[in-house]
Amino acid sequence: MSKLRVAVIGAKGRIGSEAVRAVEAAEDMELVAALGRGDGLETLTEAGAQVAVELTHPDAVMDNLEFCVRNGIHGVVGTTGWTDERLAQLRSWLDASPRTGVLIAPNFSIGAVLTMRFAQQAARFFESAEVIELHHPNKADAPSGTAARTAKLIAEARAAADCPPQPDATSSALDGARGADVDGIPVHSVRLRGLLAHQEVLLGGVGETLTIRHDSLHHSSFMPGILLGARRVVATPGLTMGLENFLDLD
Numbered sequence: 042m043s044k045l046r047v048a049v050i051g052a053k054g055r056i057g058s059e060a061v062r063a064v065e066a067a068e069d070m071e072l073v074a075a076l077g078r079g080d081g082l083e084t085l086t087e088a089g090a091q092v093a094v095e096l097t098h099p100d101a102v103m104d105n106l107e108f109c110v111r112n113g114i115h116g117v118v119g120t121t122g123w124t125d126e127r128l129a130q131l132r133s134w135l136d137a138s139p140r141t142g143v144l145i146a147p148n149f150s151i152g153a154v155l156t157m158r159f160a161q162q163a164a165r166f167f168e169s170a171e172v173i174e175l176h177h178p179n180k181a182d183a184p185s186g187t188a189a190r191t192a193k194l195i196a197e198a199r200a201a202a203d204c205p206p207q208p209d210a211t212s213s214a215l216d217g218a219r220g221a222d223v224d225g226i227p228v229h230s231v232r233l234r235g236l237l238a239h240q241e242v243l244l245g246g247v248g249e250t251l252t253i254r255h256d257s258l259h260h261s262s263f264m265p266g267i268l269l270g271a272r273r274v275v276a277t278p279g280l281t282m283g284l285e286n287f288l289d290l291d
């Protein structure tokens with residue numbers, strides 16, 4: 042059976058360099074290109090890449106994806122910084138290239154995906170929900186893509202269950218003290234040397250709290266998700282939001 046032809050964009054970065062090693066080690070994949078900053082995207086087509094794993098920077102991801110989708114190269118995207126406007130733009134490119142698939146995974150680690158799912162399931166049972174994400178200080182975006190997605194899922198679950206707004210009597214606060222508001226869910230971002238990627242979801246009800254915590258301790262935690270995404274995206278046209286769609290969780 043022929044091997045899946047995979048490229049990595051952002052190949053010299055923290056997660057990109059780990060992805061290069063993971064693709065090289067996968068028996069069913071061939072690493073056909075490893076692009077760093079300044080390398081021309083035409084390398085992807087020249088190398089015959091079927092899938093591009095995009096792990097760069099919020100400032101670079103859109104140009105890279107436009108090229109990939111226009112050339113029918115499937116995308117597995119870990120880069121963060123997604124807004125509704127950016128997603129709409131990506132969908133319009135995909136509409137014009139209906140056989141191409143793009144997976145955007147705010148987090149490729151299985152534990153983080155499960156954290157999001159557990160938070161979504163628990164959300165309607167508690168009056169209060171807040172998210173704390175903790176990352177290394179070289180991270181470009183805040184809140185993390187994972188925390189933003191977690192908060193959105195919690196908010197959607199609460200809305201679907203007709204939950205009232207969260208109790209919060211704060212009438213005076215320093216700017217930022219209550220975190221960023223993501224669809225009504227406060228999200229707090231910590232940047233600390235020594236950390237990699239960590240998240241706590243705090244849920245509170247009368248007389249009890251539930252804390253769901255996940256820790257990524259090494260970039261290897263993201264690799265099984267990236268490889269799974271590459272295998273599945275080639276048969277999944279359009280936009281897939283979240284690795285959970287490839288995990289058969291239900």
Ligand SMILES: NC(=O)c1ccc[n+]([C@@H]2O[C@H](COP(=O)([O-])OP(=O)(O)OC[C@H]3O[C@@H](n4cnc5c(N)ncnc54)[C@H](O)[C@@H]3O)[C@@H](O)[C@H]2O)c1
Pocket residue numbers: 050051052053054055056057076077078079080096097098099101118119120121122146147148149150263
């Ligand atoms: N989804 C996940 O599970 C997950 C996990 C870790 C990191 N991330 C995200 O991945 C992205 C990269 O994270 P990182 O910690 O590896 O950052 P990093 O700064 O270590 O690496 C990014 C690399 O991309 C390169 N780059 C920038 N623009 C480029 C371009 N146009 N073409 C090719 N290469 C380019 C940079 O030179 C750098 O080497 C961030 O958005 C981060 O949030 C996602």
Ligand SMILES: O=C(O)C1=N[C@H](C(=O)O)CCC1
Pocket residue numbers: 121147148149176180181184185186187188237238
């Ligand atoms: O190190 C990063 O940067 C990470 N970014 C993702 C996010 O923003 O959620 C996933 C975890 C690591």
